Amino acid sequence: MKRLILILGDQLSPDIAALQQATKDDMIVMAEVGDETTYVAHHPKKIAFVLAAMRKFAARLRDDGWQVAYTRLDDPDNAGSICGELLRRAEEHGAQEVLATEPGEWRLIDALAHCPLKVTQLPDDRFLASHEDFEHWAEGRKQLRMEYFYRDMRRRTGLLMEGDEPAGGQWNFDHDNRKPAPKDIAFSGPMQFTPDDTVHEVLDLVAQRFPDNFGDLNPFWFATDTTQARRALTHFITHALPRFGDFQDAMLADNRFLYHAGISMYLNTGLLHWREVCEAVQQAWRDGQVPINAAEGFIRQIIGWREYMRGIYFLQGPEYTQGNALNHSRDLPALYWGGKTRMRCMAKAVEQTRAEAYAHHIQRLMVTGNFALIAGIDPGQVHDWYLAVYADAFEWVEAPNTIGMSQFADGGIIGSKPYVSSGNYISKMSDYCKGCAYDVKARTGEGACPFNLLYWDFLNRHRDRFARNPRMANMYRTWDRMEESHRKTVINEAAALLDRLDDGQVV
Ligand code: FAD
Ligand code: DLZ
Ligand code: SF4
Numbered sequence: 001m002k003r004l005i006l007i008l009g010d011q012l013s014p015d016i017a018a019l020q021q022a023t024k025d026d027m028i029v030m031a032e033v034g035d036e037t038t039y040v041a042h043h044p045k046k047i048a049f050v051l052a053a054m055r056k057f058a059a060r061l062r063d064d065g066w067q068v069a070y071t072r073l074d075d076p077d078n079a080g081s082i083c084g085e086l087l088r089r090a091e092e093h094g095a096q097e098v099l100a101t102e103p104g105e106w107r108l109i110d111a112l113a114h115c116p117l118k119v120t121q122l123p124d125d126r127f128l129a130s131h132e133d134f135e136h137w138a139e140g141r142k143q144l145r146m147e148y149f150y151r152d153m154r155r156r157t158g159l160l161m162e163g164d165e166p167a168g169g170q171w172n173f174d175h176d177n178r179k180p181a182p183k184d185i186a187f188s189g190p191m192q193f194t195p196d197d198t199v200h201e202v203l204d205l206v207a208q209r210f211p212d213n214f215g216d217l218n219p220f221w222f223a224t225d226t227t228q229a230r231r232a233l234t235h236f237i238t239h240a241l242p243r244f245g246d247f248q249d250a251m252l253a254d255n256r257f258l259y260h261a262g263i264s265m266y267l268n269t270g271l272l273h274w275r276e277v278c279e280a281v282q283q284a285w286r287d288g289q290v291p292i293n294a295a296e297g298f299i300r301q302i303i304g305w306r307e308y309m310r311g312i313y314f315l316q317g318p319e320y321t322q323g324n325a326l327n328h329s330r331d332l333p334a335l336y337w338g339g340k341t342r343m344r345c346m347a348k349a350v351e352q353t354r355a356e357a358y359a360h361h362i363q364r365l366m367v368t369g370n371f372a373l374i375a376g377i378d379p380g381q382v383h384d385w386y387l388a389v390y391a392d393a394f395e396w397v398e399a400p401n402t403i404g405m406s407q408f409a410d411g412g413i414i415g416s417k418p419y420v421s422s423g424n425y426i427s428k429m430s431d432y433c434k435g436c437a438y439d440v441k442a443r444t445g446e447g448a449c450p451f452n453l454l455y456w457d458f459l460n461r462h463r464d465r466f467a468r469n470p471r472m473a474n475m476y477r478t479w480d481r482m483e484e485s486h487r488k489t490v491i492n493e494a495a496a497l498l499d500r501l502d503d504g505q506v507v
Helices: 034-038 044-063 082-093 106-113 131-138 146-157 197-209 226-239 264-269 274-286 292-316 318-322 344-356 361-374 379-389 395-406 423-429 450-461 473-481 484-502
Strands: 003-006 027-031 067-071 097-101 118-122
Touching: 003 082, 027 044, 027 082, 044 067, 044 197, 044 264, 067 082, 082 106, 106 118, 131 146, 131 292, 146 292, 226 264, 226 274, 274 292, 292 318, 292 395, 318 379, 318 395, 344 361, 361 379, 361 395, 361 423, 361 450, 379 395, 423 450, 450 473, 450 484
Parallel strands: 003 027, 003 097, 027 067, 097 118
Antiparallel strands: none
């Protein structure tokens, strides 16, 4: 009796767990299905990327002698869901057993668990820390701080280690990595690839099936197989990594990538493996091509933040995405979907999100995320937005970043304080404020930057929760030192601004 081997759209690794246990008598099942392409209104570039990479991966498997039952989105018999496709293929091939690799989302783990077939979900071993490793690390800790987890991962992998000591004498070089936006960027952005026939076919399908989804399908330039993704990685290491650390937190209106890698979607779908990425970065440092602050900063994002986020998602369970510790309930304003706004930072971040299905970390955290938090927007809606609009968005990594790090909706599991700032931070780290309709220096009155009003209003609204937080005491001292009349003006103007936002007026 044939066995089915399920491979999902973000499991495109030749050594994925289910394949490791498969034999060439088994039937591999891959399916483009309605459920996966619509659980949020994904950016068209994201859908095209996943489907094109799936098709190329299936072709590679066939070339390697595997039998693959591949369902295209427009196949007339398409059952519309992963479980439906497994049932259809099981009947077709007389199979009763399915070997799968655990999906990166509770929704799909649950769907497989309830699929009326014998489905075994193997641990996804493409990560450095297994669920058990993370649980073990978290056990008994009052606070789950990333930095300590990261040091363990450094010791475990030996990456950037000199014996038992961190290379360069420090675990973390972040204090070197806060430089504001430079005038010129010597990196022209991630390597771009001309669509081949497979990609063209998928682009036509996506254009026809998802005409109303937010986001530009073209020009489409992503890598869609491992060979291309590796070229993109090498390009990044050679041309951008040396300055990655210095300008990691900087933002520029007319440069979408600065010195960022643009490889998260390749890592998250399996086209690249964390180990090859980190080893290549370490090698560049050993060869003297990149400074330690860049190599360490980059490796920390991958074996630190990326693994830690996954650990939190699986440790916290399916309820995590429903967190709303600050009881925020405002609807996500239309400006997140490209509606008009006078805030140049928001307009630029959304504009590039629409164009590229990409924004770098500080844009996500300190512009769109910061605004949603200080404006009191429902974190569930914020979560759905991030899950939809970025090509790298899969729930295991998106949810802890959004619900936890960005919106403080988990009540402080990930962050010890909320990532909020006034316009001052954005002004310091970017060139957005020059040319904005608002004045970043104005704290109240006509033309006052909304981030200034909403930042203090947020602190005031959540005083009970945050005033005793030692990391926020300074902010409250500053607020308390302001004239009472000024504080009242801030609160009133913030309320008026939020009313305008709720009314659908341009803010
Ligand atoms: P670089 O800045 O060049 O960093 C290198 C790599 O490090 C990335 O490719 C990524 O794999 C990893 N990395 C860096 N920061 C993080 C982080 N905080 N969490 C996990 N991995 C990290 N990342 C996703 O992969 N998917 C998401 O859906 C996602 N949603 C986010 C939502 C919010 C609100 C925020 C604040 C961050 C989110 N991130 C997400 C993290 C981060 O913004 C992206 O990983 C990064 O912007 C990807 O671009 P890059 O490859 O150019 O990254
Ligand atoms: C994101 C995505 C999309 C858009 N389409 C498919 C698909 O048609 N078939 C598939 O197997 N996977 C797809 N994916 C990826 C899944 O949504 C992903 O595997 C789950 O969210 C778990 O991380
Ligand atoms: Fe953004 Fe305020 Fe600067 Fe305008 S002035 S770009 S709204 S931070």
